[in-house]
Amino acid sequence: MRIFSAGIITETNTFAPWPTGMRGFQEGGLFHGNASRDAEGMESQVVRIFRDLAQADGHTFVEGLFATAQPSGPTLQRDWESLRDEVVGAASEQGPFDVILLLLHGAMVATECDDCEADLVTRLREAGGPHTVIGVELDPHCHLSQALLDVADAVILMKEYPHTDYVPRARELYALCTAQAAGQVRPRSALFDLxxxxxYPTGAEPMAGMLHAMREAEQRPGILSVSFVHGFPWGDTADTGSKMLVIAHGSQELAARTAEELGMHIYRQREALLPRMPTIDTALDEASKMPGLSVLADTADNPGGGAPGDNVSLLRAMLARGVTQAAFGAVWDPMAVQACVEAGVGASFQLRLGGKCGVASGAALDLPVTVRAIRERHDQVGLGMSRCQMGTSVWFDCAGVDVVVNSIRTQVFSPDAFTGLGIDLDGKRLVAVKSSNHFRAGFAPLAARMIAVATTGAIQMNFAEIDYQRRRDLHFFPRVHDPLARD
Structure with missing residues (x-):
């Protein structure tokens, strides 16, 4: 067989204050056929798996474009078309291919296209013809559309959140697509809208039990794959929302029946699944009274969901309480980074931090700081064992709080976002991170407790109040108590 692989990955927050352009992809990773060799992120591990499996099976493997950008606003249309056309052009010029394997996000929106993934796969289908098997791996925070399912042969989502299982899902996708190309299976997909x-973090109940049920369902005769579409609440599209996807061998009816069964299992637990987070004051009260390290998540200003990452409301509350033995990061503020770089290690001065990008950024903080470290190419462990770039970053201390400020916007995944700059987390009582859930895997070995905090910022968890315009059907939970009327 001849196998082609490519990927375009970004998660679009349509409410974010600025668009995603080509610079965002250059910062995140732009690889023209060399991601398997030169990339350090998730895309490198996935394309290497595809390559190694193909070579072990004696197939020809061709690697195309892999492009990744941090979550932000809609991608500029000209840049989307440039990336899309490079993938389609390579598949056409170097084809024909028996199998095309894609790593996409699933919640990518361009300024003139609400469903970038379906747009790409539709054009690849036109270029490759009806007999090319096209498989897609998606993030569960996607807007999975019927339009995409109609043109792809198999769509498989990561099951875990934090997304620690993208490599096993890549193996699953490869096996399913090559089996179809060999005539061994006939995948039929069905989508159930909850x-x-x-x-939906998956590390605790009720979602942990749901993942167990999904994996058990995959052992049933005829069931090839089960995926839960979490959806991305902060992307306003016609397809925004939670769904269940099942792929069955040769039977649309079996896929549809199983998708509804598993989907209703989640639907019946919808009240228990609503996020219930303490306020900043409540979370700080809890942390102050408990022994050991408390890790607090600044959920509403998470760059991993498209927020700016420069809201300092939680830091302001920590300083107002006189919190010490603490760390906070990472604040995305290239101007503050530059000021610290110019001042140099050891310099003490007054610095204005954060509050720069828009209404969701809140007010800036004016702080007396002392610069402790500067690192030009700071990075951290990202998803899995990938590396996540943070750019030129600085550590300064302010009244007993060690603060990390970075120049490439990203959420905090791992302790080395701090320790890589020299901050010693041993003996800390409190570490606050800009993340919603991906920090848990990295910080679990250190933390006595991890608290997701209802902070202020661009990613609010009151889903009933999100001002959707393109998702015109507002008959959904929690806006409506029982939208399926089956209880």
């Missing part, structure tokens, strides 16, 4: 919008 009419819910929510946020």
């Amino acid at each position: 009419r819910m919008i929510g946020f």
